[in-house]
Amino acid sequence: MVDATKRVIVPPHVLIRQLDGESVLLNLESERYFGLDATGTRMWELVTTEPNVGAAFEKLLAEFDVAPESLRNHLNELLSGLVDNGLLQVLPVDVGTTPTI
Numbered sequence: 001m002v003d004a005t006k007r008v009i010v011p012p013h014v015l016i017r018q019l020d021g022e023s024v025l026l027n028l029e030s031e032r033y034f035g036l037d038a039t040g041t042r043m044w045e046l047v048t049t050e051p052n053v054g055a056a057f058e059k060l061l062a063e064f065d066v067a068p069e070s071l072r073n074h075l076n077e078l079l080s081g082l083v084d085n086g087l088l089q090v091l092p093v094d095v096g097t098t099p100t101i
Helices: 038-049 053-063 068-084
Strands: 007-009 014-019 022-027 032-036 089-091
Touching (some): 007 038, 007 053, 032 068, 038 053, 038 068, 068 089
Antiparallel strands (some): 007 089, 014 022, 022 032
C-alpha cells in the first residue's frame, strides 16, 4: 500500500504522451511502456500534481462515483505497477524542498 502522506514524481527517464484522454508512459532506461485508459490517466495526473497521494485520492473520490475502498485499491494497484516498472517514484513530501528560515 502506498502511504497517503507520500508524494509521487515522474523520473526524468520517463516520457509521457497523451492522446484523446489516454496516455502512454515509456521508461527510456528499460524500454518498458505502460498504457493508461482515461481513468488511469486522470489518476496519474492527480498523483503527479497534488502535494501527496492522500490529496490526489480525495480529489479522485470527489470526481468519480466509486466506493472509497474500491478507489483506494485501484489507485494502489496502479501506483504499485508504475513504481515497479520504474515509471513513478514515491518520496517523502519534504524530499527536494528547501526549508524556510
